[in-house]
Amino acid sequence: QQQVKQSPQSLIVQKGxxxxxxxxxxxxxxxxxxxxxxxxxxxxxLLIAIRPDVSEKKEGRFTISFNKxxxxxxxxxxxxxxxxxxxxxxAAKGRRGSTLGRLYFGRGTQLTVWP
Amino acid sequence: GAGVSQxxxxxxxxKGKDVELRCDPISGHTALYWYRQSLxxxxxxxxxxxxxxxxxxxxxxxxxxxxxxxxxxxxTLTIQRTQQEDSAVYLCASTESTNQPQHFGDGTxxxxx
Numbered sequence: 001q002q003q004v005k006q007s008p009q010s011l012i013v014q015k016g017x018x019x020x021x022x023x024x025x026x027x028x029x030x031x032x033x034x035x036x037x038x039x040x041x042x043x044x045x046l047l048i049a050i051r052p053d054v055s056e057k058k059e060g061r062f063t064i065s066f067n068k069x070x071x072x073x074x075x076x077x078x079x080x081x082x083x084x085x086x087x088x089x090x091a092a093k094g095r096r097g098s099t100l101g102r103l104y105f106g107r108g109t110q111l112t113v114w115p
Numbered sequence: 116g117a118g119v120s121q122x123x124x125x126x127x128x129x130k131g132k133d134v135e136l137r138c139d140p141i142s143g144h145t146a147l148y149w150y151r152q153s154l155x156x157x158x159x160x161x162x163x164x165x166x167x168x169x170x171x172x173x174x175x176x177x178x179x180x181x182x183x184x185x186x187x188x189x190x191t192l193t194i195q196r197t198q199q200e201d202s203a204v205y206l207c208a209s210t211e212s213t214n215q216p217q218h219f220g221d222g223t224x225x226x227x228x
Contacts (some may be wrong), residue, residue, distance in 0.1 A: 006157075033214060043119070043219035044158070044204055089157060091215075098173065101146060101165070101213030105157035 003027055004092050006106025013113050019077035019107045023090035026071065031095035033066065033077050034103070035069070038087045047088070080113045096104070117141065119220035121207050128197060129190075136192040136223045147190050148217060149182060152204040161205075164190060165213075169171045202226030202227045 002018055006023045021025065023033075036044035050057045050064040057064045057069045063076040075086055090106040120139040128134055140147050160174040164184040172174040177183070179197075183198050184190040194201055208217040 004157075032214075036219075041221065043221045046216045046217070048215060062127075075209075091158075095176060098171065101148075101210075102160050102163060102171075102174075103148075103150075103158070103208075104160070105150075107157040 002062050003104040004085075004090060004106045006090050006109060008109060009107070010110045010113070013080045013111065015080065015113055015115050016081060017113075019075075019080045019084070019111055020115070021075045021088055021090070021111070022072065022101070023074065023106050024070075024072045025092050027092070027094075027099075027104075028071070029095055029097075029099060030092035030104075032093035033064070033073050034091050034093070035064065036089045036091065036107075037061075038089065044089055065110055077100050077111075080111075080112050085095075095110050119207055119209050119218055121205075121223050122222035123223055124221065125224045125226075127228065130199060131196055133193065133195045134197055134225065136194075136205050137224070138190045138192070138207030138209075138220060140188065140190070140207070143188065143210055144209035144218075146210045146217075147184060148208045148212060149190070149192050150206045150208065150212075151176075152206055154203075158206065161192070173182070190227045197225075197227045198211050201225060207209060 034049035035047045037047045061078045066073040084106045091103045150158040154157045163171040182192045203224040206222040208219045
């Protein structure tokens with residue numbers, strides 16, 4: 001069972017445009033929602049993260065929007081650059097019991113930013 | 116280095132052979148995770164070590180998979196009698212605690228011929 005669903009699978013954006021990636025989760029026992037960026041041949045690198053008591057978090061060109069009641073969160077990349085071309089994963093972290101600390105990942109979005 | 120280190124970076128082996136994958140976590144990180152990333156899939160949890168506690172093995176896909184963590188630091192993931200479906204990138208992550216972000220290594224790309 002996929003606990004975190006991510007869309008779209010791939011995304012092509014013009015340089016300077018806005019990239020938007022969406023995720024939805026089903027289990028309410030999550031307390032931390034990170035986004036990871038992964039380049040080919042490299043491990044995922046933490047990009048930005050949010051906790052469920054906050055509706056929005058912004059770091060530079062990257063913003064997470066979080067809707068607790070809808071169990072959805074999204075990543076917005078403003079002024080997208082060719083260097084942002086990578087695979088992006090959303091995740092949710094378990095907060096209790098057997099899932100404590102475990103990350104559940106979406107299947108990833110391959111972003112391509114055209115110059 | 117300061118990051119999570121994994122070795123080897125690539126491993127090609129024949130079906131039926133055993134393989135060992137190594138992870139050196141960030142110094143001082145008490146929690147260590149193994150994940151598997153298959154083509155077109157997200158990251159799948161395998162096993163979790165926290166300090167001296169018994170590991171959470173609930174994500175291991177079969178009894179051919181095992182892992183250990185010696186001295187609370189280096190971890191080894193062992194796959195016995197490898198199968199073609201074991202081909203994937205095996206990623207290791209570590210963190211100071213379950214309330215802190217997980218930091219990933221660059222993984223071991225395992226190919227089973």
